[in-house]
Amino acid sequence: MDPLLDFEECVKDSPDFRLKLELFETDVSALESQLDKVMKLCGKMVEAGQAYSAANQLFLTGLAELSVYNKKDSVISNCLNQFNQGLQEMVSFHTMLFDQTQRAISQQLTNLCTQFLPQLQETRKEFVRIGEDLETAAVKSAQVSRHKAADAERASHLLLATRKCYQHFALDYCLQLNTFKTQQRVDILNSVFSFVHAQFTFFHQGFDLLRDLEPTMKTMAAQLSQLSTDCAAKRKDLENTHLLVQQRDASGEPMVSPCPDSDDIIQGYLFKRSRRKSKTWKRCWFSIRDNQLIYRKSHKEDNMVLFEDLRLCAVKSLENIDRRFCFELLSVQKCCALQADSEQLKQAWLSALQGSIDLAYRTEPQLTQPKELLPPLCGGGGSSPGPPAQRRPVLGVALRGPGNLRCCDCGEEEPRWASINLGVTMCIECSGIHRSLGVHLSKVRSLTLDSWEAEQLKLLCLLGNNVMNQIYEARCSEEGRVKPRADSLRAEKETWIREKYVERRFVQRSSGAARGEKDEAGLRLYHAALAGDLVAMAAALAQGAEVNGSIGEEEGRTALIGAAVGGSLSACELLLLNGANVNHRDLRGRGALHAAATAGHTGQVCLLLKRGANQYAADERGQDPLAIAVETANADIVTLLRMARMNEEMRDSEGVFGAAGDDETFQDIFRDFSDMASHDPERLSRRQFSRGGEEEEEEKEEKGGGGVLNSVEKTSE
Structure with missing residues (x-):
């Protein structure tokens, strides 16, 4: 053990003590530099280790994703999962090692430096300052004349006081240096010992972990050997199948046939003529599914519906153009020219399209459907088609409304479209015109393709074409206008619909100023809404009442x-x-x-x-x-x-x-x-909750259940 500073020598303040003190201070400064270097290097090592752990964690995340990708293969999935768990524990061990290293080296040595060195520096400053004061006092005392007794006495007293103060600071300084010298040996050894113990624990845990994985590794080695054998056999089988298919289909003629593993009736590539540029054709993937003609422009794009309902389409061969193997689909709203790669494919598509149309007509739902097949009450109400069992009853219920068996605007039979905010049914051509008006005037939905909520279907039955036409066509005869027929031109129908719903030209107006009339209509709308009078509400809205007007x-x-x-x-x-x-x-x-x-x-x-x-x-x-x-x-x-x-x-x-x-x-x-x-809204009234459960069940049995169909029938009556 290195000798420490002697307190007796400190009091004497001999040259030997001063020399030894200087050596002590130099040693402390060198030790401080070494400790600072060790702590910096430890910090870099910990940072590198943390980066290594982070990279390991990313690698294990990749393995986990690979395991999910191969979840159908139990052998690969089990292997990756077990190895991933073991490696994950190893990463945790690494993380603990770096944490313990940081505590063992950085924190302990930092505590040593921060506990002693700042105080040593402050004490040394005072020691040096008092030493200079002692030197000055000694010089002054020596220079006083013997004939000046008073000055000599003051100088002697000042020298004595300064010497005592100097001795006090010198002893404190020596004590702190000796304490630091003693403590640093313990802290340094303890720090290094903690670091080595952390390394020992890390490798011991790793050894135990890998020893636990040894049986699993042996099992997986056997599985890997079997997989290698199976893989070689499978590759040989694939090569043989490839050769057979290559020899069988050497002609290169594409085939189109029914798809047993898909909902599609038929699928394959066709050329589609652009509607804007008649000379532009694009090759797309077509299929027939759920009575719709669907196509995809490329594998990166989603399916798009070309014709929503093939029952409204006609298909025929197209012979009056230069391109070969062409055919055409026509509906009320649009037509589309398509081209196959050969005459055989063209005939296959023509047969499939016509067969799909015929089948759709044969299986078209009747106007009356059991209430068990009603659409969901909380459905999204969007335009995406739902399952056929949910769509079928809407048409039958909707057409029971007053006048709903014919289009509200042209009178065509069997309408398949409706406006949910106006409460009317319409044919496909009039529905296209209604869509062009904007959803703020008419929200159009299909009665066969879209899902409907119960209250929307009720409105269609409670209002209906007869009621709404009495409102929107009240002054038709006064204006001298004749309603278009089903065979009228589209332009004539479009003019009529715009006059009827946009301009509201035929709505019965009350006399008075325009502003007063709107306020009066708004008041009527409020009172009708309060009373639940739907017909009066529809009339007030038609007369210009602001739906969000404050009363x-x-x-x-x-x-x-x-x-x-x-x-x-x-x-x-x-x-x-x-x-x-x-x-x-x-x-x-x-x-x-x-x-x-x-x-x-x-x-x-x-x-x-x-x-x-x-x-x-x-x-x-x-x-x-x-x-x-x-x-x-x-x-x-x-x-x-x-x-x-x-x-x-x-x-x-x-x-x-x-x-x-x-x-x-x-x-x-x-x-x-x-x-x-x-x-069954009566069950939600407050007075129902006070009655017993048996009475409620009896009432329910007397009513015979209920449903959208029953409630609509009851309200219509």
């Missing part, structure tokens, strides 16, 4: 809030389909959802939530719809609002890692409430 006499309420107060689910749906703002609030800060919750109308709450009503909006009392439902003790509305809020919070918290759709439990509960609101 000053009713505290700034809109018609939608009035419908929510009145409790008519169909009135709410009609207003929403015609652009009503679901989140408008009156002068008291209450919206339609507040009104429905206050009145206890569960069906309206369900509908408004589906249409995006803000369930967090607070009224002037600071109450949101949930607080109102709790205050009125309506258990069903509280359940709906809490489930909707929970579903929204879960969707927000999951973010990009969440599922694409909403929570299934929430959707099931929502579907049950929607079903009850549409089919």
